[in-house]
Amino acid sequence: MNFFNNIFKPTHQRYTIVLTITSPNGFHLRPIATFVNRAKEYKEEIILSRKDSSANAKSINAILALALQKGDTIELSVEGEEPRDTLYALANFFESIMDEEIKKSQITKVDIAIDDTEIESPKSSVPYPTTPLKGSIVSDGIAIAPLYQAKIKIENQNNNLSFKDALSNSIQELQELYDNHKESPNSSIYLAHKSLLEDEEIASIKTLDEFNTYIKEHIQSLIATSFDARRADYLDIQKRILSQLGQDSTLILPDTPFILFADDLLPSEVSTLVGSPIVGVILKKSSLLSHSAILLKSFGIPSVVIRDNLVESDSSILDASLGLLIINPTDEDIDIANDRIIKNREISDIAYQKRFDRSITRDKKEIKIVANITDLQSAKEAKEQGAEGIGLLRSEFLFLDSEPTVEEQTKAYKDIFRLFHSITIRTLDVGGDKELPYINIASEANPFLGIRGVRLFESHPELLQNQLKAILRASRGKPLNIMFPMVSTPKEFIDAKNTTIKLANKYKLKLDNIKFGIMIEVPSVIFQLDSFNALVDFYSIGTNDLTQYLFAIERTHPTLHIDPLSDTVFDVLEMIYNKSDKPISICGEIASIPQASQRLIEIGFDSLSITPSKIPLIKETIRSI
Numbered sequence: 001m002n003f004f005n006n007i008f009k010p011t012h013q014r015y016t017i018v019l020t021i022t023s024p025n026g027f028h029l030r031p032i033a034t035f036v037n038r039a040k041e042y043k044e045e046i047i048l049s050r051k052d053s054s055a056n057a058k059s060i061n062a063i064l065a066l067a068l069q070k071g072d073t074i075e076l077s078v079e080g081e082e083p084r085d086t087l088y089a090l091a092n093f094f095e096s097i098m099d100e101e102i103k104k105s106q107i108t109k110v111d112i113a114i115d116d117t118e119i120e121s122p123k124s125s126v127p128y129p130t131t132p133l134k135g136s137i138v139s140d141g142i143a144i145a146p147l148y149q150a151k152i153k154i155e156n157q158n159n160n161l162s163f164k165d166a167l168s169n170s171i172q173e174l175q176e177l178y179d180n181h182k183e184s185p186n187s188s189i190y191l192a193h194k195s196l197l198e199d200e201e202i203a204s205i206k207t208l209d210e211f212n213t214y215i216k217e218h219i220q221s222l223i224a225t226s227f228d229a230r231r232a233d234y235l236d237i238q239k240r241i242l243s244q245l246g247q248d249s250t251l252i253l254p255d256t257p258f259i260l261f262a263d264d265l266l267p268s269e270v271s272t273l274v275g276s277p278i279v280g281v282i283l284k285k286s287s288l289l290s291h292s293a294i295l296l297k298s299f300g301i302p303s304v305v306i307r308d309n310l311v312e313s314d315s316s317i318l319d320a321s322l323g324l325l326i327i328n329p330t331d332e333d334i335d336i337a338n339d340r341i342i343k344n345r346e347i348s349d350i351a352y353q354k355r356f357d358r359s360i361t362r363d364k365k366e367i368k369i370v371a372n373i374t375d376l377q378s379a380k381e382a383k384e385q386g387a388e389g390i391g392l393l394r395s396e397f398l399f400l401d402s403e404p405t406v407e408e409q410t411k412a413y414k415d416i417f418r419l420f421h422s423i424t425i426r427t428l429d430v431g432g433d434k435e436l437p438y439i440n441i442a443s444e445a446n447p448f449l450g451i452r453g454v455r456l457f458e459s460h461p462e463l464l465q466n467q468l469k470a471i472l473r474a475s476r477g478k479p480l481n482i483m484f485p486m487v488s489t490p491k492e493f494i495d496a497k498n499t500t501i502k503l504a505n506k507y508k509l510k511l512d513n514i515k516f517g518i519m520i521e522v523p524s525v526i527f528q529l530d531s532f533n534a535l536v537d538f539y540s541i542g543t544n545d546l547t548q549y550l551f552a553i554e555r556t557h558p559t560l561h562i563d564p565l566s567d568t569v570f571d572v573l574e575m576i577y578n579k580s581d582k583p584i585s586i587c588g589e590i591a592s593i594p595q596a597s598q599r600l601i602e603i604g605f606d607s608l609s610i611t612p613s614k615i616p617l618i619k620e621t622i623r624s625i
């Protein structure tokens with residue numbers, strides 16, 4: 001982001017900068033909590049303003065009240081002794097939060113797009129003879145059990161604890177929950193709830209009645225807004241306070257397998273389900289992005305959102321893999337569900353046990369499965385999941401907060417390179433939805449069509465030269481593929497490669513171990529493949545961006561979605577494969593979708609780079625083709 005162009009002249013040591021909400025999910029609870037915790041580290045007065053409303057940037061509830069959604073612009077103002085430095089630091093931090101939220105959203109959107117395709121399939125694709133209810137998939141899996149309505153048991157045991165003590169104990173309890181679940185990707189939910197309770201507005205509350213009024217007002221403000229699902233977070237912190245005061249409300253759960261249905265569940269209630277005989281969950285008023293839904297998915301509990309009114313039943317089938325619910329199923333329905341459960345379990349178990357084996361189709365064609373990774377941790381996960389190499393090392397993780405030195409980059413690359421023999425690293429790919437707060441790129445009306453990827457060689461040559469220097473130093477003669485992103489013309493590739501050669505000569509670094517290639521993601525490349533064939537050593541197709549440009553739909557758009565299994569996508573992939581005469585692989589999300597495997601192999605692709613967690617399943621899927 002070009003902060004310098006957006007800063008207004010200071011008045012009485014107040015500096016202001018304009019920021020934009022780029023996260024598809026808006027500025028919601030967890031990122032707000034992260035931002036507020038950072039803002040509290042500074043002594044200056046910090047204000048966020050939107051139109052005629054403003055909020056103390058150290059108050060999570062005040063920011064929530066602004067209801068900031070994607071595309072909204074806000075003013076960040078800092079007044080105090082060193083406002084300029086604080087302003088830059090917080091603006092940079094804000095941008096890094098947005099980048100992280102966009103990454104999470106892209107993964108979720110791919111899941112939802114696939115799920116919607118399955119949910120909206122014609123009736124003939126539903127394997128059950130009984131007509132099912134249909135819903136949206138939260139977490140896949142299949143369960144057969146009685147349908148049980150959520151019931152709450154309330155117990156009052158007044159312990160004479162003051163509200164202030166109950167508040168303090170709740171904050172401590174949430175901190176301990178976070179400390180005990182740090183390895184979980186969803187542990188930030190506990191910190192977000194802790195931040196809600198630490199808010200200045202709540203700190204001024206003296207009695208339980210005042211607190212209950214406060215909660216009621218905030219819940220009312222969220223009704224019928226895009227943040228409606230966040231009402232559960234306020235109810236959850238209220239429940240925690242009441243529990244400290246001896247007013248316990250707990251879910252009454254059967255002691256035999258059951259499928260639970262409820263309007264919604266609080267995040268704390270979802271946590272109590274773990275260890276119970278629950279086999280599935282159906283929610284009526286939740287959303288796919290609520291904290292409850294996120295937790296259900298992380299705990300692996302088959303779950304769907306179904307808007308229909310339900311009643312208890314002695315028998316039901318929840319096929320969350322297809323987003324279906326069958327109430328009072330027939331014997332034939334149950335036989336089909338059991339067959340699907342057994343098959344899925346067998347596939348999952350076999351896939352994991354054979355994750356280190358090669359993936360060979362029934363007609364003896366071997367498919368190389370490599371991984372898309374983002375950092376050292378994901379590289380280690382890829383190795384444990386059976387990856388045969390790294391097909392796409394996204395190097396942006398080093399650049400998010402501040403520009404790394406050549407030495408820092410070299411060490412980070414070395415740590416990853418030593419894990420695999422086959423590695424493809426992509427040079428820095430920022431721009432579009434991935435901004436770096438410390439580099440100056442002029443504001444663009446269509447950033448996805450602006451300065452991105454390889455175009456940084458022209459706009460920010462030193463940034464890319466330092467990265468290439470670090471990559472070459474880290475390789476130490478080890479075979480390595482260097483891939484340039486967002487290439488649209490042969491000249492861009494030639495210039496990028498020549499820059500690398502000049503650097504190698506200048507610093508006496510080896511190049512005989514290096515191969516150079518491009519990501520095919522800009523449609524113009526498809527019509528210039530004859531020229532590229534004479535230049536590059538390899539290709540990798542980035543289907544995420546390629547599909548975005550084919551359909552003219554921004555991949556982070558909040559409402560428009562692209563079918564990742566569109567026939568048009570496969571037609572284009574086949575065209576590219578047939579016109580290329582160099583090694584070619586796919587590193588986009590489509591490679592991680594089991595339903596796409598057969599069509600990709602039929603086209604001729606024999607190298608797929610996928611998400612680490614999907615490697616065992618994709619390998620086993622290929623063995624059945």
